[in-house]
Amino acid sequence: xxxxxxxILLVVLAVLAAAAGWAGFAPIHxxxxxxxxDIPRGTWARRRAGDLVEILPDHIxxxxxxxxxxxxxxxxxxxxxxxxxxxxxxxxxxxxxxxxASYQFVCSAHASGQLTIEVEPEPVLPWAKIHWRVREWWxxxxx
Amino acid sequence: MAAQAxxxxxxxxxxxxxLTPVMPAPELKLDGSDGKPLSLANYxxxxxxxxxxxxxxxxxxxxxxxxxxxxxxxxxxxAAGVQVVYVTVDPQRDDAAQMRKFLGSFxxxxxxxxxxMAQIEAAEKSYGISVSRKVxxxxxxxxxxxxxxxxxxxxxxxxxxxxxxxxxxDFVHDLKILLRG
Numbered sequence: 001x002x003x004x005x006x007x008i009l010l011v012v013l014a015v016l017a018a019a020a021g022w023a024g025f026a027p028i029h030x031x032x033x034x035x036x037x038d039i040p041r042g043t044w045a046r047r048r049a050g051d052l053v054e055i056l057p058d059h060i061x062x063x064x065x066x067x068x069x070x071x072x073x074x075x076x077x078x079x080x081x082x083x084x085x086x087x088x089x090x091x092x093x094x095x096x097x098x099x100x101a102s103y104q105f106v107c108s109a110h111a112s113g114q115l116t117i118e119v120e121p122e123p124v125l126p127w128a129k130i131h132w133r134v135r136e137w138w139x140x141x142x143x
Numbered sequence: 144m145a146a147q148a149x150x151x152x153x154x155x156x157x158x159x160x161x162l163t164p165v166m167p168a169p170e171l172k173l174d175g176s177d178g179k180p181l182s183l184a185n186y187x188x189x190x191x192x193x194x195x196x197x198x199x200x201x202x203x204x205x206x207x208x209x210x211x212x213x214x215x216x217x218x219x220x221x222a223a224g225v226q227v228v229y230v231t232v233d234p235q236r237d238d239a240a241q242m243r244k245f246l247g248s249f250x251x252x253x254x255x256x257x258x259x260m261a262q263i264e265a266a267e268k269s270y271g272i273s274v275s276r277k278v279x280x281x282x283x284x285x286x287x288x289x290x291x292x293x294x295x296x297x298x299x300x301x302x303x304x305x306x307x308x309x310x311x312x313d314f315v316h317d318l319k320i321l322l323r324g
Contacts, residue, residue, distance in 0.1 A: 079271070084291035085304040086271030088166055095160035095306070103306070106273055106289070 023133045024126030028066050034094070035062055036071040039087075044078040056115060062097055063132065065122035070095045081106065083115065151302070153320045158313040159294055159303035168193070168293065168301035169269035173230065173262055176242040176255030181228070183299060189226045190321045191295040192314075195272050195288055197233035198245035203290045203307060204229075205249075211292070212250040214314035224297075224322045230256035232274045232288045234263045296321055 037056050046053045062068050071094050074080045074087040083105025087093050097103075100121040106113060123132040154161045168183055168191075175181035183191060192211055196204035208229065215222040229246055231237035234257060237245075242255030256266065267274060275287040290307035294317065302321065305314065 081271040081273075084160060084289070084306045085162065085293070086269075087162065090164075091166065092163045093160055093304075094155070094163065096158065098158065 020130060023130045025129070028123065028129060028132065030066050033067055034069045034071040035060065035067050036073065039072065039074045039076050039080050041075045041077060043076045043080075058114065059116050059118065061118045061120065063120045063122065064097065064100055066132075068097045068119065070097070070117065151296075151324065153324045154302070156320055157294075157303050157317045158309065159292075159305040159317050161303045162301060165296070165300040165302055167299055168295040169266075171228075171230065171256055171266050173256040173258040173266060174239060176239045176246060176257060178239060181254065181256045183228070183295060186226045186228075186295075187299055188297050189224050190297055190318055191226050191228055191293075193228045193230070193270075193293040193295060194291070195230045195232050195267065195270070195274075196290070197231050197286055197288070198237050198241050199233065199285070200288075201285075203288075207290065207292065207307065208246065208249040208253070210309075210311050210314065211253075213311040214318060215250060215252070217311060217315045218318060218322075221319070221322055225318055227253040228256060229253055230266055231263065232267065232272070232286055234258060234260050294321065296324075 037060075039055050043053060043055055056072075060070065062070065071092060072082050072087065073092045074089060077089055079086050079088050081087075082093055083103075084095075085093055097117075097119045100119050103117040103119065105115045105117065123129045151165060154163060154165075171181055171183055173181040179185075183193075194207055194211075196207065198204075208227075211227050215225055215227070218225065227246075227250065229242070231242060237255070237257055239255070239257050242257055246253035246255050257263075258266075266272075270293060272289045274289075276284050277287065278284045292305045292307075292314075293301060294303040294305060296302045303317065305317070
């Protein structure tokens with residue numbers, strides 16, 4: 001192996017190590033701890049017309065300390081039931097979570113009528129932070 | 144329904160889920176387990192914790208009522224500013240006397256809401272309560288129901304909703320904010 005190739009490999013390894021070090025040790029920062037979802041105007045009317053419109057995913061993942069507040073805004077013309085409460089037109093429901101667990105909610109904004117919210121513990125260990133960052137990056141690429 | 148202030152200052156400090164803008168809590172037209180007509184307007188000036196359940200409930204209701212009774216105990220003198228209202232979802236079996244006996248085993252100040260099936264269904268609808276009845280082979284039945292606790296401020300605004308399962312200290316935390324706010 002030539003000296004140049006060895007040097008390139010060394011640089012690549014150093015960059016990878018630095019990236020892993022950053023991903024594992026740098027604090028995770030989110031602009032807001034709220035994960036927001038909107039129920040658009042006309043949702044009820046579309047459902048009534050037979051359109052199986054999906055507003056919310058049937059599974060939402062939150063992470064304590066980073067993204068641990070669910071915010072649902074009802075822009076529809078009719079009340080919508082989300083899990084523990086009924087939201088009037090124009091009303092928002094902000095639900096903070098402080099415990100990691102799986103929560104099941106009834107939700108009239110969802111075609112199946114059910115919503116699961118998985119609240120994960122805050123990633124503290126380096127490996128957990130790397131895993132969280134990689135997964136977030138991957139999910140952004142899928143959108 | 145007229146909206147009150149866009150967002151009261153303490154709203155984001157609450158551990159319960161919060162509604163914005165705050166709107167008046169839907170009124171109840173029921174009979175109270177204390178023998179008087181039950182109306183939320185009777186409790187203006189107090190923070191009302193409103194929940195739905197039934198006296199034959201074996202799992203959720205005892206836990207909820209024990210939690211609310213414990214929160215009142217922890218509040219000490221401030222508990223005088225808190226009223227628990229527990230509306231039955233089982234009007235077939237829960238009359239005023241039954242609810243008084245059931246609720247009294249947790250806290251003598253708790254007031255039950257009873258009425259006809261139509262009255263109860265109207266109350267359930269106005270709060271988005273889901274109720275499902277499971278009938279057994281012997282004809283007996285049990286009822287699955289929404290288990291959140293609605294938190295109504297001293298002005299009658301529906302401020303927040305505490306999902307089932309929150310510890311006593313979360314209630315104490317939020318009640319202190321609402322009682323002092």
